[in-house]
Amino acid sequence: MTAIQAWPFVIAAYGIAIGGTLVLVVASMVAMRRAEARADKLDEHR
Amino acid sequence: MHRFANPVRFLRIARPLTAWLGWSGALLILAGLGGGLFMTPADYLQGETVRILYIHVPAAWLGMAGWMGIAGSSFAALVWRHPLAAVAARACAVPGATYAAICLLTGSIWGRPTWGTWWEWDGRLTSMLVLFFLYLAYIALAEAAGREAGGQRIAAIFGLVGAVNLPVIHYSVLWWRTLHQGQSIGLTGSSIDPALLWPLPLSALGFTLLFAAVVLMRMRTILAETKVEARLKRMASV
Numbered sequence: 001m002t003a004i005q006a007w008p009f010v011i012a013a014y015g016i017a018i019g020g021t022l023v024l025v026v027a028s029m030v031a032m033r034r035a036e037a038r039a040d041k042l043d044e045h046r
Numbered sequence: 047m048h049r050f051a052n053p054v055r056f057l058r059i060a061r062p063l064t065a066w067l068g069w070s071g072a073l074l075i076l077a078g079l080g081g082g083l084f085m086t087p088a089d090y091l092q093g094e095t096v097r098i099l100y101i102h103v104p105a106a107w108l109g110m111a112g113w114m115g116i117a118g119s120s121f122a123a124l125v126w127r128h129p130l131a132a133v134a135a136r137a138c139a140v141p142g143a144t145y146a147a148i149c150l151l152t153g154s155i156w157g158r159p160t161w162g163t164w165w166e167w168d169g170r171l172t173s174m175l176v177l178f179f180l181y182l183a184y185i186a187l188a189e190a191a192g193r194e195a196g197g198q199r200i201a202a203i204f205g206l207v208g209a210v211n212l213p214v215i216h217y218s219v220l221w222w223r224t225l226h227q228g229q230s231i232g233l234t235g236s237s238i239d240p241a242l243l244w245p246l247p248l249s250a251l252g253f254t255l256l257f258a259a260v261v262l263m264r265m266r267t268i269l270a271e272t273k274v275e276a277r278l279k280r281m282a283s284v
Contacts, residue, residue, distance in 0.1 A: 005159065006093045006094035006095045006159055007094055009095055009098070009155050009156070009158065009159050010083075010094055010095060010097050010098060012155050013098045013101060013102070013151075013152040013155040013156065014079070014083070014097075014098075014101060016148060016151050016152060016155070017101035017102075017105060017148050017152055018079075018101075020144055020145075020147070020148045021075075021144075021148075021253070021256065024140070024141060024144045024260055025068070025256065025259075025260060028140075028141075028260045028263040028264055028267070029263055031263075031264075031267045032263040032264070032266050032267045032270070035266070035267045035270035035271050035274070036266065036267075036270045038270065038274050039270040039271075039273045039274050039277075042273075042274055042277045042278075
């Protein structure tokens with residue numbers, strides 16, 4: 001296995017791991033902010 | 047543990063902890079992956095593909111740790127009826143499923159140049175795929191069960207029963223000596239050369255801290271949604 005053949009596999013694996021992690025973190029953060037903003041808004045209307 | 051049963055007290059700690067875990071995890075991941083990609087030598091046998099180790103091993107660990115979180119929280123929910131335990135179990139499911147999928151995909155990408163195949167029905171690979179399907183089933187079950195006590199109990203029992211697969215994954219390389227290599231990292235040492243090993247604890251700890259931050263974010267989401275739901279129900283009944 002030469003370095004030229006190996007790097008596309010390494011890049012693909014890192015792309016999936018980093019991309020998957022970013023999607024997970026951003027989606028969780030957006031959902032949390034939305035849910036907490038909704039709850040805070042209801043508190044204000046009390 | 048019951049000190050944190052009060053969501054207000056839990057949130058007072060969870061809010062600053064989420065940011066702290068997230069940022070320290072991200073920094074450790076950067077250090078670990080930077081070291082793994084640019085500072086370690088290529089392996090004499092695997093060449094550059096050995097660098098996949100620094101993401102594949104943490105993903106495998108978190109895929110299993112996510113279900114340990116589900117099983118532990120389910121146990122606490124069933125035995126002690128801890129109010130936040132069911133929330134914690136649900137919060138572990140999607141991050142755990144994500145890392146189980148990342149583990150399977152990165153392992154497959156590593157397998158093609160190393161073993162000459164994308165997939166093999168080997169004991170370790172198959173039991174990890176079973177774990178991924180268990181996650182999908184748990185997520186569907188927890189969603190369908192909603193926040194009713196009876197439904198949550200069924201999800202908790204499923205979480206405990208599914209934990210049977212964890213020792214199968216761990217010991218699969220000993221029970222069925224097929225394609226996947228045996229255990230190379232143990233509690234007492236490692237068979238990996240130190241020149242290649244040092245970025246792995248950094249990336250593993252970094253991904254673990256980030257995983258904990260995501261679980262806290264998802265717990266906060268569920269608690270806020272529950273609060274809104276309860277408030278709207280109360281308003282509708284007045």
